[in-house]
Amino acid sequence: GAVVSQHPSRVICKSGTSVKIECRSLDFQATTMFWYRQFPKQSLMLMATSNEGSKATYEQGVEKDKFLINHASLTLSTLTVTSAHPEDSSFYICSAREAGHPNQPQHFGDGTRLSIL
Amino acid sequence: GQQLNQSPQSMFIQEGEDVSMNCTSSSIFNTWLWYKQDPGEGPVLLIALYKAGELTSNGRLTAQFGTTRKDSFLNISASIPSDVGIYFCAGTSGTYKYIFGTGTRLKVLA
Numbered sequence: 001g002a003v004v005s006q007h008p009s010r011v012i013c014k015s016g017t018s019v020k021i022e023c024r025s026l027d028f029q030a031t032t033m034f035w036y037r038q039f040p041k042q043s044l045m046l047m048a049t050s051n052e053g054s055k056a057t058y059e060q061g062v063e064k065d066k067f068l069i070n071h072a073s074l075t076l077s078t079l080t081v082t083s084a085h086p087e088d089s090s091f092y093i094c095s096a097r098e099a100g101h102p103n104q105p106q107h108f109g110d111g112t113r114l115s116i117l
Numbered sequence: 118g119q120q121l122n123q124s125p126q127s128m129f130i131q132e133g134e135d136v137s138m139n140c141t142s143s144s145i146f147n148t149w150l151w152y153k154q155d156p157g158e159g160p161v162l163l164i165a166l167y168k169a170g171e172l173t174s175n176g177r178l179t180a181q182f183g184t185t186r187k188d189s190f191l192n193i194s195a196s197i198p199s200d201v202g203i204y205f206c207a208g209t210s211g212t213y214k215y216i217f218g219t220g221t222r223l224k225v226l227a
Contacts, residue, residue: 006159032213043120043205044160044217093159103148103167103209108159
């Protein structure tokens, strides 16, 4: 149980392109999903918290107009990197928390490797 | 953002040896999680801890919620090559957000 699917797993695109990444909870409902960014050999840095039916909460220093988040249903959140540039290249990982107690563990997707040329 | 300190940063061990790593926080937490991440993949949940002093096992893995509520420990017994990866701790004080550790990179020599 508690499977999170992330798509695509890898994206290579030109500078200026917008890229959409999907995060789905396959066998549970997730009122809250999280988007992380991970640089090589570093830990996960929380970018934003995606709340179903409401606006996402962004961490300090994360541009909300650059990283658009939509959480339209209890099983799907999307992250759109708008007008991506080489410095946006990174490993992006989503996680989802089952609806219920706030301390429920987060379950992660397999990540999306984004490379901007 | 805030991170938890994990120790050691990396370790090389021989197959069959036991492994110990820990995670410390300046804040009190009421939940600790341990994850393993393989290269190019997302972290996979290993163990969740919800009470101070709690000791929980998952196969060869055992984790403990420190009694001060500011630390947690993970032990791997009789390591095998597939244990290689990065181990992350994560903790929360009851908000919806988890803070992640800096990671322990484990390499197992056959």
